[in-house]
Amino acid sequence: MTFVILACALPQYKLWWPFFVVLFYIFAPIPTLMARRYSDHSGSSNSCLEAAIFITMGIIVSSYGLPIVLTRASVIESGACYLTLAGNTVVYATLIGYFLTFDQDDSDYNMW
Structure with a gap:
């Protein structure tokens, strides 16, 4: 977030248009979180999860x-x-790290 705020607030830039990417930060994990919540973990191909990953990408x-x-x-x-x-x-590297850390089955942090 610091880079985005600097892109908006530095004196030579003075425009807040780049701050609109924050909306993408909010909306990006939502489809994947919803699909993982309602999908079965049988190991087979899940079209709901694949559509959510497509929307996220x-x-x-x-x-x-x-x-x-x-x-x-x-x-x-x-x-x-x-x-x-x-x-x-x-x-997005932070979001990937979050999903990789908290999606493991052997972790005690998996509360959901």
């Missing part, structure tokens, strides 16, 4: 595409784009 690609499109349209500067892309990478 679409949200993630959109969050990387938004600052690039804003830069190409000359709405934000390239430095703000790079900071936003770095923030995206950190946030």
